[in-house]
Amino acid sequence: xxxxxxxxxxxxxxxxxxxxxxxxxxxxxxxxxxxxxxxxxxxxxxxxxxxxxxxxxxxxxxxxxxxxxxxxxxxxxxxxxxxxxxxxxxxxxxxxxxxxxxxxxxxxxxxxxxxxxxxxxxxxxxxxxxxxxxxxxxxxxxxxxxxxxxxxxxxxxxxxxxxxxxxxxxxxxxxxxxxxxxxxxxxxxxxxxxxxxxxxxxxxxxxxxxxxxxxxxxxxxxxxxxxxxxxxxxxxxxxxxxxxxxxxxxxxxxxxxxxxxxxxxxxxxxxxxxxxxxxxxxxxxxxxxxxxxxxxxxxxxxxxxxxxxxxxxxxxxxxxxxxxxxxxxxxxxxxxxxxxxxxx
Amino acid sequence: xxxxxxxxxxxxxxxxxxxxxxxxxxxxxxxxxxxxxxxxxxxxxxxxxxxxxxxxxxxxxxxxxxxxxxxxxxxxxxxxxxxxxxxxxxxxxxxxxxxxxxxxxxxxxxxxxxxxxxxxxxxxxxxxxxxxxxxxxxxxxxxxxxxxxxxxxxxxxxxxxxxxxxxxxxxxxxxxxxxxxxxxxxxxxxxxxxxxxxxxxxxxxxxxxxxxxxxxxxxxxxxxxxxxxxxxxxxxxxxxxxxxxxxxxxxxxxxxxxxxxxxxxxxxxxxxxxxxxxxxxxxxxxxxxxxxxxxxxxxxxxxxxxxxxxxxx
Numbered sequence: 247x248x249x250x251x252x253x254x255x256x257x258x259x260x261x262x263x264x265x266x267x268x269x270x271x272x273x274x275x276x277x278x279x280x281x282x283x284x285x286x287x288x289x290x291x292x293x294x295x296x297x298x299x300x301x302x303x304x305x306x307x308x309x310x311x312x313x314x315x316x317x318x319x320x321x322x323x324x325x326x327x328x329x330x331x332x333x334x335x336x337x338x339x340x341x342x343x344x345x346x347x348x349x350x351x352x353x354x355x356x357x358x359x360x361x362x363x364x365x366x367x368x369x370x371x372x373x374x375x376x377x378x379x380x381x382x383x384x385x386x387x388x389x390x391x392x393x394x395x396x397x398x399x400x401x402x403x404x405x406x407x408x409x410x411x412x413x414x415x416x417x418x419x420x421x422x423x424x425x426x427x428x429x430x431x432x433x434x435x436x437x438x439x440x441x442x443x444x445x446x447x448x449x450x451x452x453x454x455x456x457x458x459x460x461x462x463x464x465x466x467x468x469x470x471x472x473x474x475x476x477x478x479x480x481x482x483x484x485x486x487x488x489x490x491x492x493x494x495x496x497x498x499x500x501x502x503x504x505x506x507x508x509x510x511x512x513x514x515x516x517x518x519x520x521x522x523x524x525x526x527x528x529x530x531x532x533x534x535x536x537x538x539x540x541x542x543x544x545x546x547x548x549x550x551x552x553x554x555x556x557x558x559x560x561x562x563x564x565x566x567x568x569x570x571x572x573x574x575x576x577x578x579x580x581x582x583x584x585x586x587x588x589x590x
Numbered sequence: 591x592x593x594x595x596x597x598x599x600x601x602x603x604x605x606x607x608x609x610x611x612x613x614x615x616x617x618x619x620x621x622x623x624x625x626x627x628x629x630x631x632x633x634x635x636x637x638x639x640x641x642x643x644x645x646x647x648x649x650x651x652x653x654x655x656x657x658x659x660x661x662x663x664x665x666x667x668x669x670x671x672x673x674x675x676x677x678x679x680x681x682x683x684x685x686x687x688x689x690x691x692x693x694x695x696x697x698x699x700x701x702x703x704x705x706x707x708x709x710x711x712x713x714x715x716x717x718x719x720x721x722x723x724x725x726x727x728x729x730x731x732x733x734x735x736x737x738x739x740x741x742x743x744x745x746x747x748x749x750x751x752x753x754x755x756x757x758x759x760x761x762x763x764x765x766x767x768x769x770x771x772x773x774x775x776x777x778x779x780x781x782x783x784x785x786x787x788x789x790x791x792x793x794x795x796x797x798x799x800x801x802x803x804x805x806x807x808x809x810x811x812x813x814x815x816x817x818x819x820x821x822x823x824x825x826x827x828x829x830x831x832x833x834x835x836x837x838x839x840x841x842x843x844x845x846x847x848x849x850x851x852x853x854x855x856x857x858x859x860x861x862x863x864x865x866x867x868x869x870x871x872x873x874x875x876x877x878x879x880x881x882x883x884x885x886x887x888x889x890x891x892x893x894x895x896x897x898x899x900x901x902x903x
Contacts, residue, residue, distance in 0.1 A: 275790065276788050276789075276790050276791070279790040279793075280686075280690055280790070282682065283682045283683070283685050283686035283689075283690060284686055284690070285682070286678070286679050286680075286681075286682025286683040286685075286686060287682070287683040287686040287687060287691070287698070287701050288697070288701065289679060289683075290679060290680075290683045290701065290704075290705060290760055290761075290764060291697075291700060291701035291704045291705065293708075293757055293760065294704035294705065294707070294708045294761075295704065297708070297711070297715075297716070297719050297757065300719055300722070300723060301715060301718070301719055304722060359614075360614050360617060360618060361614075361618075362614070363610055363611040363613065363614025363615065364611075364614050364615045364618050366611045367611040367612060367614065367615040368615070371608055371611055371612070372615070376615075380615055380618075380619060382889075382893065383618070383619050383622045383623075384618065384622075385889060385893075386622060386626070386885075386886065386889060387618070387621075387622045387625075389814055389818065389885045389886075389888075389889050390622075390625060390626075390818075390882070390885065391817075391818030391819070391820065391856055391881060391885065392818070392819075392820060392821075393820040393856045393859045393860050393863075393878075394625070394629065394859065394878050394881065394882060395625070396860075396863065396865065397629075397859055397863050397871075397874055397875070397878055398625050398628055398629065400863060400864055400865060401632075401864070401871060402628065438618075438621055441618065445618075469604055470608075471604055471607040471608055472604075474607070475607065492710070495710045496710075498712065499711070499712020499713065499714060499715070500712070501712070501713075501714040501820075501821045502820040502821055502824070502856075502860060505865065506860075506863060506865040510865075533712055533714045533821075536714045536715075536717070536718055536821075536825075537714050537717070537820075537821050537824055537825065540714075540717065540718055540721065540825050541824060541825060541829045542829075544718075544721055544722065544725070544745075550722070553718060554718065554722070557714070557715045557718045557719070560712055560714070560715055561711060561712075561715050564707075564710045564711050564712060564715075565707050565710070565711075567710060568706060568707040568709070568710035569707065572703075572706060
């Protein structure tokens with residue numbers, strides 16, 4: 247794009263000695279602009295580098311001291327309590343990793359099923375009068391702050407679920423009290439939080455499928471719905487996958503809402519008592535552990551290190567997921583361009 | 591592609607499929623309306639002039655009293671401050687990426703990649719980073735000093751929170767602004783070049799004014815993100831409900847306010863909810879209603895600007 251028009255200095259020649267001040271300033275700004283703008287861009291990039299380097303650097307102590315126990319053992323809550331007074335505590339983040347994984351996968355399942363229906367509706371089925379309002383609704387859903395999701399979940403979803411806990415849970419599940427604020431509550435709340443992000447990407451992907459694919463299907467006499475499921479969805483699959491990956495990235499980082507509705511006890515849910523109890527087990531995720539403990543605990547060196555261990559794992563996961571989504575999209579873009587001779 | 595002739599079950603699927611897509615859309619819309627409606631229904635009774643103009647009362651005995659004046663001021667402060675920090679840098683970076691960047695250059699490639707991955711980093715990670723980074727002694731000027739006799743800063747203040755928030759929203763804002771600048775038709779630039787206008791002047795006088803609505807959308811988007819975030823504020827603004835100084839409105843207290851702790855609507859809701867220490871759900875709903883109205887207003891502004899832009903093209 248830059249070659250299309252006149253470069254700085256191309257049309258402005260050296261000023262004659264008698265030139266007035268404003269023109270001299272104008273001339274200087276012409277030469278200053280580019281380096282200044284470049285500095286802004288480099289500064290933005292440098293900030294990224296500093297954040298990433300800082301988090302990984304301060305996560306080193308915990309991983310060099312107790313790498314294996316940190317990711318493979320299960321003592322978090324008591325370790326945090328002890329760390330305020332004891333000099334040496336072994337932290338185990340396994341329940342937090344389990345909490346993050348289970349809530350994320352559950353929410354992904356719900357939001358992909360619901361979101362796919364929504365995306366098909368928006369991209370293909372919706373009458374014009376409904377498409378605009380629904381797009382606005384989804385945009386609004388994306389804008390609702392997570393603490394509001396937490397508040398509504400806590401006062402609506404949690405009481406609803408506490409009525410569904412099996413009556414004999416107190417006698418059967420002896421390790422932990424089962425209540426409404428649970429894995430299931432976390433999944434329900436989280437799925438509606440990540441849904442708009444999946445739907446937005448999914449709608450774009452469905453619309454990016456070349457019209458000729460659809461027209462070809464329709465010309466063969468295949469009905470509208472089968473054209474969607476057999477031609478458009480497979481063609482849009484890479485974009486849908488990228489949307490799901492971005493939704494996962496969003497889900498693993500959610501802290502406040504999950505700390506409010508998911509039970510906030512570091513516990514590895516287990517199905518050994520029976521599957522009907524499983525959804526009602528409390529969990530605590532990595533992100534909510536950071537926000538719950540980080541307020542005051544950061545001044546204790548042991549807790550500081552342990553929380554940075556969690557932050558580094560979250561950061562690594564989000565970097566990997568972002569890069570994966572990016573690679574999927576660029577690969578898909580190249581393939582579509584090969585198929586149709588035009589770029590995405 | 592092999593497509594079998596339509597059989598009985600396929601005829602059934604002809605309406606089951608579309609029906610389930612309609613149902614999915616209806617469910618999502620219903621949930622969204624339920625959330626907003628629930629907040630308004632529960633919050634409406636508690637939002638009055640007194641609620642808006644009294645300060646929070648965090649003492650346990652009084653947890654059902656108090657209002658949201660300080661949180662409203664806090665949210666406004668934080669949003670304005672972080673916008674102030676973000677805007678010039680984001681605009682500069684966006685102009686550079688859209689107009690000057692040489693796509694072949696490794697540094698610019700790295701910047702673009704970095705901004706893209708930064709947009710996916712959870713806000714708790716930024717919060718952690720912020721409170722740890724700005725607790726180093728050199729940053730004492732941004733907050734108060736920490737424990738007596740130690741070389742650490744407190745690391746929690748409006749300045750710290752706004753800086754961290756600015757880092758958090760920067761990639762989103764840059765992206766929206768860059769797209770706005772790129773969407774200005776090439777013919778505008780060619781016309782300017784044909785008249786002998788230099789590149790920077792063409793950008794300043796022609797491209798940026800044409801892209802102004804999109805740039806404004808980016809700013810509003812950043813404001814919405816900053817107003818809605820809880821994790822960063824909870825970690826870097828101190829988790830206290832009131833400000834460090836009582837007469838925060840006094841101009842000579844500005845430095846103390848900026849270096850001091852406080853609260854925003856989001857942390858007020860978190861604190862007042864049954865999950866927090868305040869345990870006053872009705873206050874949380876009052877705060878949530880104010881916050882939702884703010885978010886809806888920002889959303890509507892962005893939409894209106896976008897629509898106006900489409901019409902002028």
